[in-house]
Amino acid sequence: MAAIRKFLETVYGVKVKRREELELHATRYLQERAGNLQKIMEDVQGFTAAIKDMPPKTRKTYLAAIKTFLLENNVELPQLFWRRLRGRVKGSHPVSEEAVPSKTVLRSVMMHLPTVGKALFLTLLSSGMRIGEALQIKIADLELEHDPPMIHIRAEYTKTGEKRICFITPEAAEAIREWLKIHDQWIKAAARKSHLYRKNIDDQRLFPMRGANARVIWRRALHKTGNGKVDPRTRRLLIHPHVLRKYFRSIVGSIASVDVAEALMGHHSYLTEVYRKYPDPERYLGEAYKKAIPELQIFTQPHPSEEKIKQVEERNRLLENLNMQLQARVIQLENEYRDFKQQTLREIEELKKLVQQLMQPQH
Numbered sequence: 001m002a003a004i005r006k007f008l009e010t011v012y013g014v015k016v017k018r019r020e021e022l023e024l025h026a027t028r029y030l031q032e033r034a035g036n037l038q039k040i041m042e043d044v045q046g047f048t049a050a051i052k053d054m055p056p057k058t059r060k061t062y063l064a065a066i067k068t069f070l071l072e073n074n075v076e077l078p079q080l081f082w083r084r085l086r087g088r089v090k091g092s093h094p095v096s097e098e099a100v101p102s103k104t105v106l107r108s109v110m111m112h113l114p115t116v117g118k119a120l121f122l123t124l125l126s127s128g129m130r131i132g133e134a135l136q137i138k139i140a141d142l143e144l145e146h147d148p149p150m151i152h153i154r155a156e157y158t159k160t161g162e163k164r165i166c167f168i169t170p171e172a173a174e175a176i177r178e179w180l181k182i183h184d185q186w187i188k189a190a191a192r193k194s195h196l197y198r199k200n201i202d203d204q205r206l207f208p209m210r211g212a213n214a215r216v217i218w219r220r221a222l223h224k225t226g227n228g229k230v231d232p233r234t235r236r237l238l239i240h241p242h243v244l245r246k247y248f249r250s251i252v253g254s255i256a257s258v259d260v261a262e263a264l265m266g267h268h269s270y271l272t273e274v275y276r277k278y279p280d281p282e283r284y285l286g287e288a289y290k291k292a293i294p295e296l297q298i299f300t301q302p303h304p305s306e307e308k309i310k311q312v313e314e315r316n317r318l319l320e321n322l323n324m325q326l327q328a329r330v331i332q333l334e335n336e337y338r339d340f341k342q343q344t345l346r347e348i349e350e351l352k353k354l355v356q357q358l359m360q361p362q363h
Contacts, residue, residue: 001022002062003061003063003065003066003069004022004026004065004066004069005022006047006050006051006062007043007044007047007062007066007069008022008026008029010043010046010047010050011029011043011046012025012029012048014298018129026069026275030073030075031144033075035332035335037075037077037328037329037331037332038328040070040075040077041077041081041324041328044063044066044081044085045085047062047066048063048085050070060086063082063085063086063128067082069276074335076331077328077331078324078327078328078331080268080269080323080324080327081324081327081328084320084324092222099242100166100246100247100250101239101243101247103228103298105225105227106125106247106298107298107299108124108225108227109121109218109221109222109227109239110221110298110299111218112221112224112225112245113217113218113221114217115175115178115179115182116179116186116209116217117214117217117221118175118179118216119172119175119176119178119179119206119207120134120207120214120217121218121241121244122168122169122171122172122298123151123168123172123174123175123176124241124244124245125247125248125298126167126168126171126172126248126296127151127166127167127168127170127172127248127264128166128245128248128249128252128261128264128265128266129151129158129166129245129265129266130242130245130266131211131214131241131242132157132159132211133153133157133158133159133266134206134207135140135205135207135209135210135214136156136157136205137151137153137157137205137207138204138205138206139180139183139204139205139206140204141153141154142176142178142206142207144173144176146286147286147290148167148168148169148286148289148290148293149167149168149170149172149173150165150166150167150168150282150286151166151167151168152165153165153166153167155264158266159266160266160268160272162219162266162268164263164264164266164271165282165285166264166266167264167286167289169293169296169297170293170297171297171298171300172298176206183206183208184201186208187199187200187201187203187208188201189196190208190209191295202315211214213240214241215240218237218240218241219237222237222239227239245265248261248264248265248296249261249262249265249316250312250313251292252264252289252292253297253298253312253315253316254295254312255290255291255292255295255312256288256289256291256292258270258315258316258319259273259274260274260285260288260289263285264285264287264289269323269327306360332335
């Protein structure tokens, strides 16, 4: 109730104190916004900005309450829209500051990583996958001789529960080959050292470690190269592993296309669109990815200018807004079609009754 009250107060700019006022404003809102999903999304975005100073859990609870309120009144907004809102913290900015590193910085960090770390983080950087996905990949999922080198990401590895393929650069593939030469010996050595966590020496994962261990490896390399600065508020690294995903998105989006970048990163709507639109989606993605390889390779080619990356990110934001508008229009058309179909069925039934009446013998 508090969330709905705050939402209506944000929309109409008035205080809503009594329950009767709340019900009146809610009824008024639903009548005024009937069928206008774009305006409703703008209202929800304004409400999100209005509660930006609330604690994160409270904001999530309030947004969930508004989503439920709308659904109960037959207003369904695109799931992508809600995911974008849930990802926001402090308005449109993340809680922690982060820095997308230059290729020079990345090259320096990669050179200070152990063999397993170099293979892991070159894979993350050149594929755009999440670290949680990378740490579940099995050796059997690799196709290093494919052009370009390919990795199968099984459904059970992913956040969305959808399987997909991704690609890596030749230098990442080479780093993996070097790592595989000592993979089994590394596990046996780690098993002897581990007292808290028992290791399976037959572990067939490509990177047989926990997320915490991977982050320690990354942090050490950052500190060795003087790049271990942290956000003073959250104490989180400015160049944390997830930034590599953002780096991938900027590079591939600027050279191939936003659709390719988002699909390879595993974003549901883009992945579905690519698989629906192209008869051979894996080939399409592979050919598009190859165009970005020269820029994704850390030890070759200059890094794109910061201005170019900003232009790409701005284009990405515009395309995301357009995508949400299109989804809203599709839902609106589906609702209109459903209403038309129901009305047509009712009219057909009435005509049947009328024909039956006319066909009855007259007495």
